[in-house]
Amino acid sequence: MTAARHLATLDLLRTRAFPDRRGRSDVGESGPxxxxxxxxxxxxxxxxxxxxxxxxxxxxxxxxxxxxLLLTVRWGEPQVFSLDSLLTRGFAGEHIPDPWDLLCNAVPDVHLWRVDGRWIVLGVAYGDKEMPLRLVAAVTTVDPP
Known part of the structure; x- marks a missing residue:
């Protein structure tokens, strides 16, 4: 079942240590x-x-x-957060920390949960009109800017 696989990936990321440097991981990208x-x-x-x-x-x-909906059962109602302002601020020269910089370049909005001191982030990355769509999730200790 796809939902079960997605939940397992999120559970793995919630318990996985963060690396010291940014780089590719087995499921995407990770960094401090x-x-x-x-x-x-x-x-x-x-x-x-x-x-x-x-x-x-x-x-x-x-x-x-x-x-x-499955995550709402676990952790309550999410915050829905637009990333458009982060993209605009980044284009204006402001430093947007990862993972928010990574996300705002392709994901227009996200669902957010705060769990055990970490943000759980869920969104759809659109990219260019010819590029594939991606269902993305993030786990981070970095507060949304």
Whole structure:
């Protein structure tokens, strides 16, 4: 079951130590104070006229919402947080710490839970219109800026 696999990945990241330096991990990218995981990745949309991508976007949003419901049962209602202002601030030259800088470049908004001193983050990364969609999760001790 996909949801069970996603929950297992989140549980793993919640207990995994953070590395001293940023780099690739077995599930995504990690660095001081954070792990970002790619839970699922769609096919790319190079040959799509746009209609297929719209359907897949709806599917990925539904997958995120389904996983968010399971996490809500565990940890209560999430905060929903737009990352648009972080992207704008980053473009204006402000330093945005990871994982928020990584996330705001492709994820427009996230669901957030605060659990045992760590943020649990869930979102859909869109990227360019031809690129695959990704269901991403992060675990971090870095507060949202």
């Amino acid at each position: 104070g954070f792990h970002v995981a790619e839970l699922s990745t769609s096919d790319d949309f190079r040959d799509d006229d746009g209609s297929c991508r719209e359907d897949v976007e709806e599917q990925w949003e539904a997958e995120r919402e389904g996983l968010a």
